Amino acid sequence: xxxxxxxxxxxxxxxxxxxxxxxVPISNHLYFYWYRQILGQxxxxxxxxxxxxISEKSEIFDDQFSVERPDGSNFTLKIRSTKLEDSxxxxxxxxxxxxxxxxxxxxxxxSIL
Amino acid sequence: xxxxxxxxxEMSVQEAETVTLSCTYxxxxxxxxxxWYKQPPSRQMILVIRQEAYKQQNATENRFSVNFQKxxxxxxxxxxxSQLGDAxxxxxxxxxxxxTDKLIFGTGTRLQVFP
Numbered sequence: 001x002x003x004x005x006x007x008x009x010x011x012x013x014x015x016x017x018x019x020x021x022x023x024v025p026i027s028n029h030l031y032f033y034w035y036r037q038i039l040g041q042x043x044x045x046x047x048x049x050x051x052x053x054i055s056e057k058s059e060i061f062d063d064q065f066s067v068e069r070p071d072g073s074n075f076t077l078k079i080r081s082t083k084l085e086d087s088x089x090x091x092x093x094x095x096x097x098x099x100x101x102x103x104x105x106x107x108x109x110x111s112i113l
Numbered sequence: 114x115x116x117x118x119x120x121x122x123e124m125s126v127q128e129a130e131t132v133t134l135s136c137t138y139x140x141x142x143x144x145x146x147x148x149w150y151k152q153p154p155s156r157q158m159i160l161v162i163r164q165e166a167y168k169q170q171n172a173t174e175n176r177f178s179v180n181f182q183k184x185x186x187x188x189x190x191x192x193x194x195s196q197l198g199d200a201x202x203x204x205x206x207x208x209x210x211x212x213t214d215k216l217i218f219g220t221g222t223r224l225q226v227f228p
Contacts, residue, residue, distance in 0.1 A: 099146050
């Protein structure tokens with residue numbers, strides 16, 4: 001069964017550094033998402049992406065965050081200058097259409113020191 | 114704004130028994146989708162079941178079924194014949210049917226399964 005893959009599984013970064021989290025969505029999916037889950041808390045929506053542009057973003061997704069689909073397969077989340085509070089599990093998801101099930105990757109655990 | 118509430122932080126069940134996890138939501142919309150996701154200790158988010166609000170029939174997926182009560186805004190998950198592998202965090206989630214694909218999650222219910 002096709003799946004969403006995320007790399008790396010764990011990223012440790014110094015505060016203030018830039019980090020790029022990578023995702024390969026399911027190949028025939030058109031909608032892409034990033035969510036985050038701070039340890040012990042619920043999953044929060046960050047951003048959705050369709051047709052090469054952001055379709056929706058949350059208040060969390062400020063100017064420090066950006067997303068990109070640099071080629072036909074990858075979908076990346078960049079945090080420009082990381083803060084301690086960015087430490088979380090980051091999930092990428094993709095779906096075939098609006099209202100369709102979103103399939104999640106295994107997540108990247110981001111630890112900011 | 115839509116909200117999803119899971120009032121049971123933890124539940125436990127004996128292997129082979131049945132357990133029901135509760136979820137309520139608040140929305141003024143009539144068209145939306147509801148989901149249950151499972152998150153085992155490995156932290157992966159796995160889709161368990163999906164319900165479209167316009168369908169009166171409750172969704173079923175093998176041992177998993179839902180009790181969707183639209184008027185009461187309730188969406189509970191029933192797990193029959195519980196197995197040790199069902200032990201996980203279960204999240205209820207909502208998507209509006211209007212020009213958004215943002216999943217809104219509840220706080221989760223941790224399910225323990227005892228042999």
